[in-house]
Amino acid sequence: MPKEKSAGAIICREEGGRPLYLLLHYPLTKRSKKEYWDFPKGHAEQGETEEQTVRREVQEETGISDLEFIPGFREAINYFFQAEGRKIFKTVVFYFARTRTSQVKISFEHAGFVWLSFEEAMMKLKFKNAKRLLTKAHHLVSRGKSL
Secondary structure, three states, X not given: OOEEEEEEEEEEEEEOOEEEEEEEEEOOOOOOOOOEEXXXXXXXXXXXXXXXXXXXXXXXXXXXXXXXXXXXXXXXXXXXXXXXXXXXXXXXEEEEEEOOOXXXXXXXXXXXXXXXXXXXXXHHOOOHHHHHHHHHHHHHHHOOOOO
16 A cells, blocks of 8 residues: 655744734645645655655745744644545645744645634634644643743
8 A cells, every 4th residue: 555654734823913824725636536635744755854855845835934832742644645546545744833924925735724713723624633733732831931
């Protein structure tokens, strides 16, 4: 069975004393038969560390380069998906990072972006894994550990 590995980030910035989280709009593609909102992520390239993958992918997908990783947050999710008639096992490792950048320049891979409060982001996210990750990250913010 084919396997894929990706890395991504839950990205947070502060505005008006409250945390906002970045979500990207993933449109319909050959690999994804449904559109959805999720965190920036992408495939690891040969020889990259997970954090290097996150920095490169976030830069490519959003234009954001000033990421500061929150120590101790590394969460992996695993799932299966179908592509070109094949079942693929995928692992995505997520980090939690803060930025001071509010402007986003999305890549051709995405149809839009939003900065949302925790509650708004939870309503926009479709996947249980994404909601679990955001809840864990927000818990750190709520305890004053990250912003």
